[in-house]
Amino acid sequence: MSDTAYRLTIGDFNCIIFNDGYLVDHVENFGLNCIYIEAGGHKILIDNGCGENFREKTAGHLLKSMKTAGLKPGDIDTIIFDHGHIDHVCGTFDKNGNPVFSNARYIVTKKEWDYIKSPPGANKTQNEFYYHARKYLIPMEERFVLVDADYQVLPGIKMRPAFGHTKGNVMVDLMSQGQRLLCIGDVIHSRREFADPACLAAFDVTPSEAIKTRAKILDEAAQTGVFVFACHFTFPGLGYIRQTKDMFSWEPI
Ligand SMILES: [Zn+2]
Numbered sequence: 001m002s003d004t005a006y007r008l009t010i011g012d013f014n015c016i017i018f019n020d021g022y023l024v025d026h027v028e029n030f031g032l033n034c035i036y037i038e039a040g041g042h043k044i045l046i047d048n049g050c051g052e053n054f055r056e057k058t059a060g061h062l063l064k065s066m067k068t069a070g071l072k073p074g075d076i077d078t079i080i081f082d083h084g085h086i087d088h089v090c091g092t093f094d095k096n097g098n099p100v101f102s103n104a105r106y107i108v109t110k111k112e113w114d115y116i117k118s119p120p121g122a123n124k125t126q127n128e129f130y131y132h133a134r135k136y137l138i139p140m141e142e143r144f145v146l147v148d149a150d151y152q153v154l155p156g157i158k159m160r161p162a163f164g165h166t167k168g169n170v171m172v173d174l175m176s177q178g179q180r181l182l183c184i185g186d187v188i189h190s191r192r193e194f195a196d197p198a199c200l201a202a203f204d205v206t207p208s209e210a211i212k213t214r215a216k217i218l219d220e221a222a223q224t225g226v227f228v229f230a231c232h233f234t235f236p237g238l239g240y241i242r243q244t245k246d247m248f249s250w251e252p253i
Pocket of ligand 1: 087186
């Protein structure tokens with residue numbers, strides 16, 4: 001398996017998981033995976049990683065990974081943000097703050113955009129996580145399409161509310177020709193959250209809501225056996241959530 005680009009199809013959708021690198025934490029390293037989808041003549045990315053602005057050494061490799069698949073940033077016409085945190089939006093601009101994806105429109109929930117536009121609050125971690133979105137995305141507002149959390153981007157590409165990690169956080173459900181991939185974004189960051197859903201609560205804007213959402217999605221994924229894509233699991237972040245008794249586990253592909 002290539003460690004930069006992993007191809008798969010979901011019905012008629014041609015998808016590639018791109019490796020943006022990883023984030024080093026004191027307990028574990030978090031993967032950084034972005035999914036690219038070709039659907040209905042559109043070239044779509046969900047999130048664009050860390051870019052040149054955040055932890056350059058281990059992250060920000062999306063463009064290099066895209067190049068190995070013959071894709072340039074100008075090819076992308078749509079970028080969906082599942083939320084506005086630093087490790088999901090910083091690929092939008094280069095070191096100097098100039099837009100990287102010259103032809104892309106951006107889709108984000110109105111709820112998330114309102115939070116980005118609100119002044120920083122008392123939570124220092126979240127202020128840090130939103131610093132770049134506030135500084136660089138707000139001036140690009142005309143490129144943004146603001147939508148409800150329950151929104152069909154294209155037939156078979158549906159945003160779904162998954163609030164708690166952030167105010168307007170979403171998942172993206174891909175469905176084509178009877179096949180499905182549930183892109184859970186940051187609803188679950190780590191397998192550690194299977195046993196202890198609050199262990200990374202510092203990452204969540206409203207932890208109590210995030211924990212409820214996490215439990216609900218773990219349950220849904222285990223019950224339905226849906227194919228799952230997780231941003232922060234080891235590349236390519238694809239697999240299944242299993243449940244035996246009340247223990248969840250991850251079965252990577
Ligand atoms: Zn994240």
